[in-house]
Amino acid sequence: MTALTPEDIEFLGRPLYGFFTVATGAVPPQPRPVWFEVTAGRTVELITEPGAAKVRRLRTDPRASLVVTTEVGERERWVSVAGRTSIESEGAHELTNRLAARYWDLGDATRAAELEAMLGADLLRVVIHPEKVTRYSTT
Template identity: 60%
Template sequence: MLTSEDVEFLRHPLHGFLTVADGPVRPVWFEATGEGTIQLFTPRDSPKVRRLDGDPRASIIVAAPVGERERWVSVAGRVSVEPDGAHELAARLGARYWDLDDPAHAGELAEIQELDLLRLVIHPEKVSRYSM
């Protein structure tokens, strides 16, 4: 359901805005996979995980930054909570979103890596998009 143009856009280091049932909108790091899913990581004890236990649906919207032509992609679907791959994903996303030569960012990523992380995978059921 994600087009190749969507995936190319989603490979930019942009923040996604995630919503889960009865939860607030949260900015998140994310990765679009070659299989057409969206994945992110979160601590095992996060409210997101508790909410997804009750209702395994989520949506994420990603918009182009200021200075670029208006464009956005929205993905909604069921979420699988995966026990594996979260630390590797956090390492990839840390390098994507931060300059890890900066000791402060490298230290923050090291702290994230010490957490008990899960990988959340959104399996698209509905994709909406807009591009000027």
């Protein structure tokens, strides 16, 4: 299947970590946990710094995947989104604000300060354009 279902979108709307893997790089691949957001256009976006290894690797081969799973103690469920990526300089700080509000309690002074530091840095958006979506659920 190549499209996210409404059930996938609802699941991916939860503040869960995604495990992002790029096609090129170390063998075996080395996923990294990331914050992410599904857009109205059904792409998946995450933030990164311009000097990150994932950016260098994506410029060589733009294929990547993101796997999101339930928390420990919940019934097993996961969704995997794979496809080509684009690297965008516009909108990264806005995405960072949305993601921080989703994952953190910004009423916490420490988290608010961490967000301010993040917003002071150069950031990029990595956009996954889904070509293959797979899923598993025990429910």
